[in-house]
Amino acid sequence: MIREAHGDLLSADVDAIVNTVNTVGVMGKGIALQFKKRFPDNFKAYSAACKLGDVKLGEMFVFDAGQLVTPRWVINFPTKQHWKSRSRLKDIDAGLDDLVHVIGELGIQSIALPPLGCGLGGLDWLEVRPLIERKLASVDADIVVYPPEGAPPAAAIVPSGNRPTMSAGKAALVHIIDRYSPVAMGAGLIEIQKLMYFLQVAGQPLNLHYVKGIYGPYADNLRHVLNRVEGHFLTGFGDGSASVTEAEPIALLDGAGAEAEVVVAADDQLRRRIDRVLALADGFESSYGMELLATAHWAASSEGCDDRACVIATVHGWSKRKEQLFTERHVVAALDQLVAHGWLGEDFAA
Structure with a gap:
């Protein structure tokens, strides 16, 4: 049976819980980072397996925490090659085939799944959910699916x-x-x-x-x-x-x-x-003010500028966002502050 649940996936009362991972051993953000904190032994095993090249797209990496622990199994489901990559639907498809095999082989009676490849992976839940339902429809287990809801x-x-x-x-x-x-x-x-x-x-x-x-x-x-x-x-x-x-x-x-x-x-x-x-x-205590100060300082110290005109041009050439956000008057004010407090030399003074 497949059913939907909401709330904390990691607190689900199930035999097995699915963790979405990459194949290079990084759990740096999102649900993977939550798993790293909650199940540190699983992370150690997964990281070691990645170094050996044993974590591959389309194949589950299963961690057994022992019979006295719930959930007993953490099933690491590779949804992307590198942590910087986007997930691909074909890798979710292949992985689900292997997940069906793992559920049967281990005799798992209940399992919780996150929105595979969505969120940081970039896939559309409207495409992923039907795929999960189709692939797991014949599995004789309680399958709990958690839709995307943010951290x-x-x-x-x-x-x-x-x-x-x-x-x-x-x-x-x-x-x-x-x-x-x-x-x-x-x-x-x-x-x-x-x-x-x-x-x-x-x-x-x-x-x-x-x-x-x-x-x-x-x-x-x-x-x-x-x-x-x-x-x-x-x-x-x-x-x-x-x-x-x-x-x-x-x-x-x-x-x-x-x-x-x-x-x-x-x-x-x-x-x-x-x-x-x-x-x-x-006087610059805000995200705007601190970004302005640091951007002006970087332009002056790391982009080869030697006068105010160059800093202004560099800040405005940084991105369209900065060009629209930081007026020339504000960049000048930031330079005045940096010079007055000794962070830049007199070449950048008025």
Whole structure:
């Protein structure tokens, strides 16, 4: 029997639960990241199998958690080759054939499925659902299908692993959010990316790999840090699947600010760098303002510009969005702020 359910797929009371994966061992966003947090042993087995080339499109990779655990089986269903790729309907089709075989071979009596290949995979649920129903129609099991409904609230997602230690880098992240948020009325992903960008430019060795992104300088590995501390020091990042314009604000959990303060207070150089970043942000505390500051700084420092005219042209040439969003007057204001606080030289002064 095939039936539809709503809510938390990972809490389904079933023998087996299906996890959508790629074949390269990455569970970085969406439902896969939720599985990584909830079933860490499954992730370890899956990651090892990927390194051996044993996770393939059209074939299930089954993890057996043991008879005393519910669900007993996590069935990793490859829906795309690479995590950056889009899912293809033919791979869902082939995978469902193998899933039918696995259900029969293991004697599974009940199983829960996510919307295979939809969401981050890009497939249309109106095409995927009929395919699931057709392929699994003859299976003698209770089949529970969860349609696309977006990620659950961040607070409902199980934290990843054991609570991490409050290192200098994590303390810097938590402390800068703690001091920035009350003034800005919250801190979004764009703002956090830019605050940490400037902290690294100020000399803090964060090992963040910034590149030219849609919203200005962007470090994808900062997203991994946010995932690691989600549910331990802060909340709002969730499973990382929300776009920056739709994501929840990042908020600190009780005690995190005080714990970070202890680390920062013991490191005079770190505190001075954070003070410098927050002084730069003064008057620009918003996603618009921080993106503007960071974009102007990147244009001046990383795009070969040596005067204001070049920075303005570079910002406007970055994308149509930035050309329409950031007026020449606002770019000039950002340059004035950067020069006044010592982030750019006098070549960029009025």
